[in-house]
Amino acid sequence: MIRQGAPDSFVTIRNVTKKFGAYTALDDLTFSVREGGTLALLGPSGCGKTTMLRCLAGLETPERGFISIAGKTVFDSAAGVNLNPEDRGLGVVFQSYAVWPHMSVIDNVAFPLRVRGVSAPERRKRAMEILDIVGLAGFAERSATQLSGGQQQRVAVARALVHSPSLVLFDEALSNLDAALREQMRLELKGLQDKLGFTALYVTHDQGEALGLAETIVLMNVGRIDTSGSARDVFMSHQTSFAARFFGLNVLEGAPRRKAFIAFQREHAQLRTPGAPTDNGIVLPGIVRTRSFQGLVDEYAIDLDQGALIRALDGSTGFEPGVRVDVVVDEHNLFLLDR
Amino acid sequence: MRDTKRRLTLQVALPLVGVIIGVLLIVGPFIAGLARSLMLWVGEDPQFSLANFAWLFTDRRIHQAALNSLICGFGAMSLSLMLGTSLAWIVSRTDVPGRELFKTLNLIPFFFSPYVGAIGWIFLVAPYSGLMQTSIGSFTGESIEGPNIYSLAGVIWILSLFYTPYVYLFVISPLQRMDAAFEDAARVHGASFWTTIRLITLPLLQPGLLSAALIVFVTSAGLFDVPLALTATKGIRTMPTEVFALVRYPSDLGRAAAFGILVTVITIALTLWQRAHLSKRRYEIVSGKGYKPRVTEIRGAARVLALTVEIVFLTTSVVLPVLALILVALSPLWTGRSNPSNATLANFSYVLFDYSLTRQAILNSLFLAVTGATLGVTISGLQSYYLQRGRGRFKGLVDALLALPLGIPGIVLSLFFLIFAIRTPLYGTLAILLIAYVARFFPFATRTISAMLSAIHPELEESARANGASWTQTMRHILLPLLRPALIAAWIMLFIIFIRELGASILLYASGTETISIAMLLLSENSVGYVAALALIQLVLLLGGFTLFRLTKVSAIQ
Ligand SMILES: Nc1ncnc2c1ncn2[C@@H]1O[C@H](COP(=O)(O)OP(=O)(O)OP(=O)(O)O)[C@@H](O)[C@H]1O
Ligand SMILES: [Mg+2]
Numbered sequence: 001m002i003r004q005g006a007p008d009s010f011v012t013i014r015n016v017t018k019k020f021g022a023y024t025a026l027d028d029l030t031f032s033v034r035e036g037g038t039l040a041l042l043g044p045s046g047c048g049k050t051t052m053l054r055c056l057a058g059l060e061t062p063e064r065g066f067i068s069i070a071g072k073t074v075f076d077s078a079a080g081v082n083l084n085p086e087d088r089g090l091g092v093v094f095q096s097y098a099v100w101p102h103m104s105v106i107d108n109v110a111f112p113l114r115v116r117g118v119s120a121p122e123r124r125k126r127a128m129e130i131l132d133i134v135g136l137a138g139f140a141e142r143s144a145t146q147l148s149g150g151q152q153q154r155v156a157v158a159r160a161l162v163h164s165p166s167l168v169l170f171d172e173a174l175s176n177l178d179a180a181l182r183e184q185m186r187l188e189l190k191g192l193q194d195k196l197g198f199t200a201l202y203v204t205h206d207q208g209e210a211l212g213l214a215e216t217i218v219l220m221n222v223g224r225i226d227t228s229g230s231a232r233d234v235f236m237s238h239q240t241s242f243a244a245r246f247f248g249l250n251v252l253e254g255a256p257r258r259k260a261f262i263a264f265q266r267e268h269a270q271l272r273t274p275g276a277p278t279d280n281g282i283v284l285p286g287i288v289r290t291r292s293f294q295g296l297v298d299e300y301a302i303d304l305d306q307g308a309l310i311r312a313l314d315g316s317t318g319f320e321p322g323v324r325v326d327v328v329v330d331e332h333n334l335f336l337l338d339r
Numbered sequence: 340m341r342d343t344k345r346r347l348t349l350q351v352a353l354p355l356v357g358v359i360i361g362v363l364l365i366v367g368p369f370i371a372g373l374a375r376s377l378m379l380w381v382g383e384d385p386q387f388s389l390a391n392f393a394w395l396f397t398d399r400r401i402h403q404a405a406l407n408s409l410i411c412g413f414g415a416m417s418l419s420l421m422l423g424t425s426l427a428w429i430v431s432r433t434d435v436p437g438r439e440l441f442k443t444l445n446l447i448p449f450f451f452s453p454y455v456g457a458i459g460w461i462f463l464v465a466p467y468s469g470l471m472q473t474s475i476g477s478f479t480g481e482s483i484e485g486p487n488i489y490s491l492a493g494v495i496w497i498l499s500l501f502y503t504p505y506v507y508l509f510v511i512s513p514l515q516r517m518d519a520a521f522e523d524a525a526r527v528h529g530a531s532f533w534t535t536i537r538l539i540t541l542p543l544l545q546p547g548l549l550s551a552a553l554i555v556f557v558t559s560a561g562l563f564d565v566p567l568a569l570t571a572t573k574g575i576r577t578m579p580t581e582v583f584a585l586v587r588y589p590s591d592l593g594r595a596a597a598f599g600i601l602v603t604v605i606t607i608a609l610t611l612w613q614r615a616h617l618s619k620r621r622y623e624i625v626s627g628k629g630y631k632p633r634v635t636e637i638r639g640a641a642r643v644l645a646l647t648v649e650i651v652f653l654t655t656s657v658v659l660p661v662l663a664l665i666l667v668a669l670s671p672l673w674t675g676r677s678n679p680s681n682a683t684l685a686n687f688s689y690v691l692f693d694y695s696l697t698r699q700a701i702l703n704s705l706f707l708a709v710t711g712a713t714l715g716v717t718i719s720g721l722q723s724y725y726l727q728r729g730r731g732r733f734k735g736l737v738d739a740l741l742a743l744p745l746g747i748p749g750i751v752l753s754l755f756f757l758i759f760a761i762r763t764p765l766y767g768t769l770a771i772l773l774i775a776y777v778a779r780f781f782p783f784a785t786r787t788i789s790a791m792l793s794a795i796h797p798e799l800e801e802s803a804r805a806n807g808a809s810w811t812q813t814m815r816h817i818l819l820p821l822l823r824p825a826l827i828a829a830w831i832m833l834f835i836i837f838i839r840e841l842g843a844s845i846l847l848y849a850s851g852t853e854t855i856s857i858a859m860l861l862l863s864e865n866s867v868g869y870v871a872a873l874a875l876i877q878l879v880l881l882l883g884g885f886t887l888f889r890l891t892k893v894s895a896i897q
């Protein structure tokens with residue numbers, strides 16, 4: 001068996017293109033995940049994350065490209081290979097959980113074993129084990145409709161793991177949960193992965209979720225990969241204006257030294273009375289539009305004279321709406337971007 | 340002050356009138372039937388007796404008829420469940436070409452009359468003389484017997500064709516709205532396409548399938564006209580044709596009533612069981628997030644198969660029978676062969692203008708349909724207001740009671756009305772037909788109007804009241820305009836049902852009050868040309884209703 005793709009890559013996606021009619025939902029996507037690794041597909045709503053996940057699961061057929069999982073080619077447009085979803089051996093947690101309302105919790109969880117022909121006592125035993133791990137052992141006989149959102153999600157997770165798949169896909173696994181539950185679930189998922197050793201691919205539009213869960217991030221922008229790399233790199237280095245905007249930075253067009261954009265964090269925008277001297281940095285004059293209290297600091301929205309609207313966090317000074325200010329950003333806090 | 344009090348009474352009283360009329364229409368005839376079934380005449384004096392019921396349980400003919408009805412019910416139910424679910428799946432879940440058009444076409448048999456369908460099929464495949472046999476025979480030179488349409492199998496075939504749209508209607512909307520992730524989740528976790536259908540899709544459709552199955556079973560087992568057309572002359576009787584026989588040759592209303600009461604009780608028990616069962620498993624199969632209608636791409640053999648199922652269904656239910664009717668209606672004398680050069684409209688002009696029986700029958704049917712639909716929608720509207728807006732303590736009970744006639748066979752209800760009216764001046768008038776029609780079918784209208792009313796927020800009316808409008812003004816200017824699509828849809832539905840109705844008319848008509856379907860029945864022995872012409876005239880009226888229905892459905896969505 002020849003492994004295609006990078007030497008240690010467990011999931012390989014190469015040149016995948018998917019169209020819906022005239023609309024290109026995925027445009028020539030290439031990335032890989034190492035064995036036991038975690039990757040997050042991150043991007044704003046509608047950028048094609050779910051579509052990518054569905055192509056991986058075999059629920060959608062790309063026009064072009066190559067996908068292999070655990071050394072097995074599951075899709076190859078050139079060779080005409082396209083395995084059915086049931087032959088790819090995955091676990092998937094759906095955005096809507098898709099817990100079947102006509103089955104009990106344990107029947108939901110045991111389903112992957114049932115269709116694999118595992119005997120009834122054996123699959124009951126294994127389903128109980130995994131239910132125990134996700135903390136739902138006491139709910140086995142409940143009807144799936146009698147569960148809360150968080151519990152349904154645990155059922156969906158248990159169902160995706162019960163047959164020990166080598167790759168598990170999570171579509172917005174945490175976005176339907178409240179903040180406290182989300183944090184708890186995030187830790188539990190990490191624990192589960194350490195214990196069971198599967199490779200995980202998370203789809204999310206939430207940067208916090210991606211950073212908390214994944215070691216590698218692929219940031220997507222309308223069907224293309226904008227930035228990819230280690231979570232730390234993608235979050236800290238801001239290589240593109242899209243990434244900078246996505247992570248909440250202020251982005252301005254036209255910048256010194258023939259770069260196309262400059263970007264800076266809200267925290268790094270200091271407000272000064274107009275004309276006050278500054279030593280090292282750029283000065284952007286503007287008018288305060290709004291000021292809102294954010295705990296220790298105030299958040300300002302400022303209309304710059306050059307036309308852009310930026311946001312600034314500043315705790316020291318009180319500027320009222322309508323007042324002229326200078327926004328000052330230190331040189332070393334500026335990101336200069338080509339695209 | 341006194342003024343508001345008076346209006347308040349009207350607001351309570353008017354809907355109550357609708358409810359009381361509805362309850363009387365159901366309970367009245369049932370009590371008449373029950374009383375008659377418990378009576379036995381000894382000389383001049385009626386006596387209380389259970390003899391009629393005792394006879395039911397011992398008579399072989401009754402057992403046979405009941406068994407035959409069960410066979411028809413189960414046969415038609417199974418076939419139409421399979422066909423209706425397949426058709427719904429094909430048009431809602433595959434990319435078969437022309438599926439938007441098929442979505443509408445599949446409903447046409449719903450509006451056609453099974454009785455006319457049966458007549459069409461007799462012309463098509465009657466042993467030796469059917470169009471199929473004669474056209475194949477003209478190639479091979481042999482005379483061919485062909486399939487035996489005059490059999491229970493024939494009845495099941497016709498019933499299945501015409502009740503498939505019921506199943507179709509019940510499952511297409513859950514199929515379209517079901518969260519595709521339910522099936523996707525099964526596939527990615529190892530289930531094949533067919534395993535997913537078996538373990539996920541069908542169980543999720545179960546509430547709709549069960550409702551459809553019950554309706555098709557009860558309606559098929561209780562339908563009078565198709566067995567009458569196909570098997571009655573061969574001595575094979577089902578429950579409704581046996582009731583007919585009990586009333587006519589020789590007349591024994593007591594035994595007929597006992598049979599009718601038994602059927603009614605069984606039907607009610609089935610309906611209540613289904614209600615209880617469904618209320619236990621009410622779950623939502625539409626989850627908000629991540630929902631996308633999922634379309635299976637079908638290619639090659641699967642595509643050909645899907646198209647074949649669609650086309651065979653439409654051809655056998657609509658195209659072929661209508662074609663046969665047209666050929667027969669255009670022939671001066673039907674011999675099993677059509678000769679285009681002899682084609683004539685004589686049959687049409689005769690039944691429309693010259694023959695007093697058929698001319699009167701068409702007028703009667705139109706009168707009954709228009710008046711009946713108007714009366715039905717009126718009392719149903721009032722009932723719906725009571726059910727959705729009233730404050731009555733017995734709303735649940737009234738709701739269940741008003742739904743009862745849905746399953747009771749038309750001929751049984753008309754038997755009860757016959758017993759009720761036989762010694763009154765009502766007997767032999769159009770009025771008794773009208774009452775029986777409305778009594779049997781108003782629940783359909785109540786369902787439709789009630790459903791729409793429940794979707795209209797009461798605040799719309801309350802704000803009108805708060806702004807000084809009286810109840811009557813609020814009804815006129817706010818609620819009725821909002822309800823209009825449902826009222827029109829219910830009216831058209833009743834109109835269509837009444838135009839083709841036979842089971843509820845057969846025991847109540849008299850000379851001069853025949854309807855189109857009755858006239859077809861009376862002429863079916865010897866004047867097939869007239870029958871075909873009448874059938875086509877009826878179909879044109881039904882098709883008009885269907886077209887209106889599609890148009891108003893569109894406006895209801897807008
Ligand atoms: N079956 C389909 N037919 C047509 N267009 C589709 C289909 N599925 C997805 N799309 C389009 O493809 C694009 C990407 O959709 P996708 O569901 O992958 O987005 P997403 O990144 O998962 O968004 P979200 O964060 O909102 O879930 C969207 O513009 C969507 O409208
Ligand atoms: Mg998505």
